[in-house]
Amino acid sequence: MKQFLFTISFIVIMLNAFSQDKYWVFFTDKDGTNFDPYSYFDQKAIDRRLKNNISLYETSDFPVNENYISEVNNLVDSINIITRWFNGVSVFASQVQISDVEKLPFVKDIQPITAQSFVTSYQTDSILTFEENELLDNEMNAFQADYFIDNKIDGSGIRIAVFDAGFPGVDTLRAFEHIRNDNRILKTYDFHKKNENVYDFNHHGTNVLSCIAGKIDGKNLGMATGAEFLLARTEITREIFVEEEYWLAAAEWADKNGADIISSSLGYTVPRYFQKNMDGEFTLVSRAAKMASDKGILVVNAMGNDGDGNWKVVGAPADVEEVLSIGGIDPYTNVCINFSSVGPTADGRLKPNVCAAGEALVAGHRGGVQISYGTSFSTPLITGFAACALQTDTSMTNMELKKNIEKSGHLYPYFDYAHGYGIPQASYFFGEQKPKVDTNFTFQFDDNIIGSGLR
Secondary structure, three states: OHHHHHHHHHHHHHHHHHOOEEEEEEEOOOOOOOOOHHHHOOHHHHHHHHHOOOOOOOHHHOOOOHHHHHHHHHHOOEEEEEEOOOOEEEEEEOHHHHHHHHOOOOEEEEEEOOOOOOOOOOEEOOOOOHHHHHHHHHHHHHOOOHHHHHOOOOOOOOEEEEEEOEOOOOOOOHHHHHHHHOOOEEEEEEOOOOEOOOOOEOOHHHHHHHHHHOEEOOEEOOOOOOOEEEEEEOOOOOOOOHHHHHHHHHHHHHHHOOOOEEEEOOOEEOEOOOHHHOOOOOOHHHHHHHHHHHOOOEEEEEOOOOOOOOOOEOOEOOOOOOOEEEEEEOOOOOOEOOOOOEOOOOOOOOOOOEEEEOEEEEEOEOEOEEEEEOHHHHHHHHHHHHHHHHHHOOOOOHHHHHHHHHHOEOOOOOOEOOOEOOOEOHHHHHOOOOOOOOOOEEEEEEOOEEEEEEO
16 A cells, blocks of 8 residues: 555656646846847837937847757757847746756746636617617717827828737627738737737737727727838737737737837736736836836726726726826716726825726627727727827827827826826827916815815
């Protein structure tokens, strides 16, 4: 009996030793690598760096040492993602294999690798009903979108990368015909299947893209109908953590290909993390979003849909200071919609930054339209606004653009942790002053005590 138990225990130990897990392997340096930014980057990526006073020869952009990659690849089961920004690779490996990798002299660190949105909708044909027209008008009027239309501002010349779970129908539907006819979908990539076909899988990305640039029955579903697009499939299933790897890889790809804006209606919370981790630095995807911002890209990200659940608060990477994080409002009242996640961050910073309709009219992946709910749709509405705002003054850096969008909010300079600075107003970008917000409180100062009285 003892011999039998010993044999079983030995088998379990051996199975654990040779089972496949995922790890990040980070390297010590990029010695021996060469980098020519003029052959690597799209010209728009170079222009963006110059505008933001970013060096064209930052070490984080240099390629990962091919010899390091090769030696690691010889020891592990497979390599999934290679990251220039963080100088490493993600791998599938057993405990025995990763122990061998750890001994390599150029390995700096090894870390074990231990989407928030929803759509509830109904779909109709392409002739808008009274209710659909009312909803769409409420969405657009809240932004003063006519200011952009009247001044022929539609995001032209602005390049937007959209990260999502798939874009079925974007290559065929009438809602995107104007984009296809102008060849403004410049590049696509599926980071899971490692090919360029993104026109399949989950229709969430189709709905999202329509809120940036779609058209239906001659009406705009989003404001940036003239923008250029990079479409990336980064989401697959609820497989833990791998989507964050794909998000990072897509961010590097978007940077290389000249994106001005990243639109991400994605978020990462439970079961990966705790609320205390939402500090803008803890998660991989937050560090990736911070790096993208450091490269001069405006990252626009959904707050999440946990306001009426147990989680409640902002998810990653909306927790990053430099990210323009978007809350959801009821388009009929302009008050925070019940499911929208709230701030502040774990370290007490303001989130969301601004807000938009969390109930939106979107293009259906089989034609027609549907009404969908989530900060997933607030986010692309703001993305379209941001592209138009940038078109009014392309000399703005990404952080200047973020700050100006905040200043254009209808509540600014006031804010709260459900609405941020409120709904961005297009008139701000044409030099018009917003009406003064009537406050419902006063402050009373008495030495070191601050008192407040409601009015």
